[in-house]
Amino acid sequence: MISDQLWHQENLCRADTMRNDSTLPVKKTLKSFGKAQSPLKPRHNVTDENMKEARKEILTIVGRTGIDDNPGNLKSHSSTEWSRSPVDTYASLIVFPHSTIQVSDIMKVCHKRRIPVTGFSGGTSLDGALAATRGGICIDFSRMNKILEFHERDMDVVVQPAVGWEDLNEYLARVGVFFPPDPGPGAQIGGMIGTGCSGTNAYRYGTMKDWIISTTIVLADGTIVKTRNRPRKSTAGYDLTRLMVGSSGTLGLVTEAVLKVTAKPENEQVAVIAFPSTYKAVSTVIDAVQRGLPLAALELLDENTMSAVNESGYTDKEYKVTPTLFVKFSGTKEAVKEQINVLGALAEKYGRESFESSGDPEEIDALWSARKTALWSLIAQKRDPDDKFLSSDVAVPISRLADIIEETKDKFKEADLLGSTLGHVGDGNFHTSILYGEKDKAVAEKIIADLQRRAIEMEGTVTGEHGIGLALRDMLEEELGENAIDMMRKIKFALDPLCLLNCDKIVRVEAAEPSEKPAK
């Protein structure tokens, strides 16, 4: 049972946030818009008549089996359990293209008819990227799920957007290579590019932007663009490829991607290291980063999480209830041995309470199980079945990590709410979760907003890997300032002047009402 549910863990932490958040935007009339170039109020046409005519034209492109207007499906493509749409607007048609050409032809119809479009691949987005805020059409890429080419000698692979990273890795495993970005299960390449995702492998291998060589995209008017060729190194003009990464499908729809792959590490070992304090755990991490220790993963679970893990019964092992590092090592046997020795010495220097490690596959699973079941264990702590989860994805310069974690835990205590922090400590990126009942909603939201603002004060970001989407647009402006947002908006309007592609995501195209802004 649990294992089936586990894949929703990372997702769920944000799901209920969206569900309960009535402050998210709907269509507004144009207002003064700071120093931005006048944004155009998108004049879409989603009248029944226009949609009916569009449907006819799209039928000639994809055929009868290539469309769907089942109300349940329309809703589930815009609003999922883990990323509710804040508006009741859904797409009125789902289209299933088979090829880049079909996507281009569909976009030509939508462009001519001014119909807004949202792309859909794995559907695991946490940030409201799927919400069809303006209705229109959903392009579901599920029929574009092929691995088109694998160039073993070049160590790259050409895939369609609906290839899942887990399936890709299963395919690649037969020749001993893999694709490192490992976000939530179910995520697919198209959305992974849109989100700019990462995962536990990011400390060693970097994020989505580091593993993408090129994309084929379809612009709002149906134009097909290949952003780069297939060399591993290139400085051929503006980096359109990386402009796609993290853009939530607002600039173009990715219909093909060339990805780098790399050799699968030979040996794996895991260590679980308990510390007397967050500061000591983080100091160990900072020292390891400074030495350039090539650890495979470096995760920190706080004492609240460890307590939840013990109480949940999801693991056989009883862990110490203290801040605990979960570390993965990989490489040649000698290299792994050396890394463990170095890290062990560092942990000792900072007074670790215990250090357990193993290279045995079963023991690895046992040791790592706390990390795996962490979020599920937290959810199991609900005081009331109706309690909600609220979470965040901030990243700060690593020297500030212990401070922000400790401050956040103090706020949980102060508010008497069940909260926890865990995350990708090697990157300074961590997820905070709060369990709360309806009466504490405002308090919980304020804690998250305060935490995000504190991360900004520390020169950090409100999103390390989950993306901006719909939910974090205003926080993005607080983070980078009006000028950066204006620059993003100029790019958006230059490439999609009618705001057809995933309108309202990343940057607002119409001014927000004061009530829509994050809690202060």
Place this chain on the structure above:
Amino acid sequence: MISDQLWHQENLCRADTMRNDSTLPVKKTLKSFGKAQSPLKPRHNVTDENMKEARKEILTIVGRTGIDDNPGNLKSHSSTEWSRSPVDTYASLIVFPHSTIQVSDIMKVCHKRRIPVTGFSGGTSLDGALAATRGGICIDFSRMNKILEFHERDMDVVVQPAVGWEDLNEYLARVGVFFPPDPGPGAQIGGMIGTGCSGTNAYRYGTMKDWIISTTIVLADGTIVKTRNRPRKSTAGYDLTRLMVGSSGTLGLVTEAVLKVTAKPENEQVAVIAFPSTYKAVSTVIDAVQRGLPLAALELLDENTMSAVNESGYTDKEYKVTPTLFVKFSGTKEAVKEQINVLGALAEKYGRESFESSGDPEEIDALWSARKTALWSLIAQKRDPDDKFLSSDVAVPISRLADIIEETKDKFKEADLLGSTLGHVGDGNFHTSILYGEKDKAVAEKIIADLQRRAIEMEGTVTGEHGIGLALRDMLEEELGENAIDMMRKIKFALDPLCLLNCDKIVRVEAAEPSEKPAK
């Protein structure tokens, strides 16, 4: 003597290309422009009167010592020995700002007065990025050469654009860390971002885009934008930071950058491996890449280069005249030992003729000297002192590397020209150089253009690390197609509608005459 001149090696190879290339563009009237949105013929105002008024205003910003209009300096800021301007137009004023605010104020003047601007930092560009095709103002960043902050615990550094990578590394060395991108000597951070440079460290550490966290930029209208905060991991909206990388100062002027740094590897060892053929050398490299061997550098010199090295007398050592791999290893002692064993076995499998390695600093220098003096040795082979150099910087998927190198060498033979290839083989990126006399100019240019087109056919790029600048705009269009160039042009016009910032670079803003297109 040689050591002083050595730093021009990489640069010189392209210098004479530019000098002799009369096909590069000058101002043209607007023509039909493919499918692009109508490009505006930039209407700059560089009349004496306007420039005189601008000078007065700029004086109030930077003071008497902050401007220069010495004709020699004006020329050398637009046209260097290694990157000649194809036009006789130079800036009419050089301005030396001290701060981001001053750059912003200068741009406000230029924006109001429609004066074009070119940024200047190290001046080592090979691609014509410095050419002041439309006159106007040159912003020289030499007074913005400070390391502003070094965050040792966060492993990042905040620098101004005129910090050289060598000076930065000297500064960082005292605490055992370094900044990996290592382009030609003299290059500075501003230009390195504009070029999207790399160097011999790229195989292990990646390129400029991988080592930049954030930039502060000034847009064409003087707006100051901070592209990201300072977390090592972020997916906060469109990746404006990486949009700057490789943009040749055409979208914004970088006035500050946050760079990642990493631990300096402890032990270094070098191997020189001679092979009976390019194919066998490249096969060894491909196997090493497939195993994910974390080599520190992986360079291939062809037999022509090795012969030139022996003949030049710049090294004491006599090398075999065959395709030769130059490999650097770094890491812990155990890791280096393992890597050498693995690579040694691979080289043996592919029938290497000799394998020499050493960890002794003096012997390392001796072994590596051929790589260091390669281009200089080639230049020494001129049959006539007036002979010119012509070069290229293509990168291809590594499986095609041996093919394209062999084909190119055949062309040298066919044309009876002295030519050679050497480069960053681990990335599939290599530089070709041809020595030729005036009578063979057309033949030499044709060989380079054919090679670039062949790289494109192989799904490669015309530039792995030198950038597009002015010289490769038309080849960029052949590489990526009209749609990609249109997309780049839309971004350019969205951010700089008056085409004030390094106009004519990366993308044409006015149609080319047929005679301007690369040789067919």
